[in-house]
Amino acid sequence: MTDVERKDAVPPPAPEGGAAAASEGEGATTAPRRGPVAQPGPGRFMGGQPVEKSLNFKASGKRLLALLEPDKFLVYVVVVLAVLAVALSVVGPKILGEATDKIFRGAFGPSGVDFDAVGVILGWAVLVYVLSGVCSIIQSRIANSVLQRAIKRLRGDVEDKIGRLPLSYFDKQPRGEVLSRVTNDIDNLGQTLQQTMSQLLFSLLTIVGVLGMMFWISWLLALVALVTVPVSIVVAARIGKKAQPQFIQQWKTTGKLNAHIEEMYTGHSLVKVFGRQEESAEIFRQENEKLYNASFRAQFVSGLMQPAMMFIGNLNYVLVAVIGGLRVSSGALSIGDVQAFVQYSRQFSQPLTQAASMANLIQSGVASAERVFELLDAQEQSPDPDPPARPAELRGRVAFENVAFSYSPSKPLITGLSLTVEPGHTVAIVGPTGAGKTTLVNLLMRFYEVTGGRITLDGVDTAAMSRDELRGAVGMVLQDTWLFGGTIADNIAYGSDGVTRDQVVAAAKAAHADRFIRTLPDGYDTVVDDEGTGISAGEKQLITIARAFLSEPTILVLDEATSSVDTRTEVLIQRAMARLRDGRTAFVIAHRLSTIRDADTILVMENGSIVEQGTHTSLLASGGAYARLYESQFAAAPAEVD
Template sequence: MSSEIQEESPAGVQEKAPARGPGPTGPRPGGGPGAFMAGASTEKALDFTGSARRLLGRLAPQKHLLIGAMLLGIGSVTCSVIGPKLLGDATDAIVDGVLPPATGIDFGRVGDLVMQVLAVYLAAFVLSLAQGRFVAAMVQKVIFALRADTQSKLARLPLSYFDQQPRGEVLSRVTNDIDNLQQSIQQTFSQIVTSLLTIIGVLAMMFWISPLLALIALVTVPVSVLVTGLIGKQAQPQFVKQWGTTGRLNGHIEEMYTGHALVSVFGRQDEARRTFDEHNEALFQATFRSQFISGLIQPSMMFISNINYVLVAVVGGIRVANGHLSIGEVTAFITYSRQFSQPLAQVASMANLLQSAIASAERIFALLDAQEQDPDPVPADHPEKVSGLVEFDNVSFRYVDDRPLIEGLSLRVEPGQTVAIVGPTGAGKTTLVNLLMRFYELNSGHIRLDGVDTARMTRDDLREQFGMVLQDAWLFGGTIADNIAYGADEATHDEIVAAAQATHVDTFVRTLPAGYDTVLDDEGSDVSAGERQLITIARAFLARPQILILDEATSSVDTRTEVLIQQAMGSLRRGRTSFVIAHRLSTIRDADVILVMESGSIVEQGNHETLLEQQGAYARLYAAQFAQPVDAIE
């Protein structure tokens, strides 16, 4: 199905962004594997403050854990900053005992002070461990909620969003960026809180011991902030470029992996490798610049810290010589000075992690802010009885506003009819079915199911009435039985086997060692392409919807199996409305109505014999397949 939609979409869609997934993509400029990446920039206007504020807002539901972590952090820091003061008192006790007039060292007091120091440091350690547990729980819950919101958002996005985004780029946002955000927050949050509290606590102790020395130490703060700000301003755009380039590289790798056989057949390995090298080189340069620039922060802070240490030591020594401070007080102050500089350096050194986290958060928020599909109507309508009557009433649709595709189309399909839709590539065949399923919204007109406007129905309610067999067989990781029963959760094993027998799946399943319990991977590589298609047909057979959509459902099977499937489909279609998109006209000769589409319009309508007699578009298509040589086709 996806390939058909790609053919029908206007090239203008490509101008917005590279396309992926089912839906319109348009031609790829430049050609060759990986050409979809051309011009696909994921860089956005940087809003560090806004994204950081929004990220902090997601902590609100975990405020009890946040408050607990803050209280534990305050307790831990308080114990930590008391330690140097007690050690300073112990130093003074020793100095007073040996300097004239020597009265002897009071080992009892010194021992008590040492034990107090050990006690407060042990308490700081225990409180820090508890804080780490609270932070870990908080971060994991925040990321859990973010993943859930992202998954829910993907379900609400219209198909057009995925048309305009590389698949690897979307995957990168919901995997790499969220993982990076989780790791960055986990590593930085607790340390930032502890560092900020330490700065406050240490600063208070420094002013208590010596306001003059405290002011000298504070001189380095604005210098540190200025240096960190200047370096961070240069590093942040590189982090944005790093994660944007990561998304583009992932998109290319994903395309090359899924299209490996095609790349090999056309001998495009060198071009694919060159494209990979280009993206890899861009990622290397962005990552190198971001890490190198942000890495300048820590040595710069250490340099400033060393200058601060020298100033404090010199002035402190003078104050001791003048008798304004004791040796123990200066010793404690120097320790506090180191403690004051250390959290500043830690906060600065974490700037690269914070910048990387905010860059990832900005990309995730861009996904969460993407325009969603229109909400379902409330209250919604529902046909009293679904018989399969489908009406298109003056329907118009276009992918791009200035490029019409379907204009003023009207059609009535009676219950139980089999309607075949044929026409050249780009005629609008699959688009017609997509509109019926509300994968896209109409520009004008109405589509009705048993008299009810489908726009007045919920999407789930509408799509429950349909069963689809696509040209590209889709299987998920699980057993064959699970795949067959995908659309019928309550199906029994006997019903699964009956559906498999009706669609000739049972024949090859019984040759497998595990039978219906054979586990398939998500690519279905355990079975052949034709067998995968048979399984998807059995899935539709078991679901038994009121309306069927078959998009070249037999394109992957051999001629003999095609005949058997056609027979099974005849039984499946009996009493149900069916829309069959076909290129091989031999498969739709028995259709009740054949619609011939060109440029979004129905140009002919009738059964096989009638349309051949008219000698029009259908007759030309038929002759192109069965009568005329290739060089005679117009």
């Protein structure tokens, strides 16, 4: 994400590889869309991908449970407390049934009601329910802590995974879609686990405990109560099967809508300039309508679960009441046992209803989990060698040896490229859009891996070096500037540890940024956001150039680094950069040929190959591709285009 990369292990790809590749037109099959280029059709932001298949619910559930593994001791504590809470709550109706029998027998017996005995029984009932409540509260607190830590670890895993993903992954994914997985889906998963896991455990334990007590009181009534269970299972399975694809579509559509919103917000100025507000709003309406329909269907279908289960539970209640009454009249059961059994029948149907009502949350959460797991399962960049190789002395000699590369195997971009750059030399790379200029730098930085040949730094294959060490030797200034939320001084010092304010100011003066910085309300302590609100594009670029001045790298990469500044400032910066490049190997990508006349070597690239190389004077004298490019910028008439 930075314009200057010295010590960051893995640079975020959007501005460096993605934007650069897009601006160069290289790798069109994989380069991301930048800016609000309006195209018809609401599905274009996902590349026209088909709707995902249904989730593997069982496999995803196992992975979710695996998130709790580091806290398994606490999980055992949660289970034990839940068992105690449920056991105590299940004993309660039986105790109350004993009290009912005491009152019934006393009311119709000669000795009357023994209120002392009834009071003792009720006291035990109160104690049992209080202990059950205490266990439930402690269990809930520990369970919440365990689940929150699990989600925290998952967020950390996702963050680490993003750092290990290759640039090509982000080139193929809209940023809004990736953000949706990292934010919306993880938040939804966390809420699902928070609202369902503990309750689901209680429901399952309650079913087991209540069923045991029901068989203890009357096996006949227990069988009657169990008649409705298969019906409940069939109904829940049928509704769940219908609801699951709808939740998948709901979260997929959410990702599409986020991608569109992010793209339109980032390029809102261009949307207005080209008068595409209505088209953008229409695409938003279409995507929003899709999300509404998917959400409505998902919630409606899953919402049928609870009323269906309540209906089945009420049927169970009626059957138990009728048959229980008949058993009391025949003397086979006491009135207290029937009272307890009626309570148990309610307790038995209630967890089934609760589990059914949680089905929509569980399915939505698992759908989000699957999207997060897809990100975690994405193919990573190749690991650094262990142990990594390193140059004996870092001088900045770079050699491309018969390098080949392609974004797509069927469309080679660079073939058989060889180039040697001596320490302290400045190499300018020019050529038409799509020639492979930025790709060459991306290969040097190992944002992409070569498909043939090798690149060496001071005689060591860069593929044998760690990415940290390789990129720590390189400073980059890109055409697409990047600032983070913080002060201007912090932005200039980004990537350079232990620098003083005087060094920051000296770098700003060298980049000719000091004057405009001092005109800001708080000078170097002025706070800017990640969009650089309040300062112009040229001023943002001056800040990033000052960042490069401060980093003092061995190799300097300048990719259209002065494209947003005025001509006079550009001249001053070019002089400052000449001082910065002194003694350093520099790669300069430029379209304005006037900025690279003093380069030691100028490479002219066409279709991924170096077609010419030499100095400015020698290339003009040869009358080749460089001369045509030069004439197209400075001659009165347009040059002939091949």
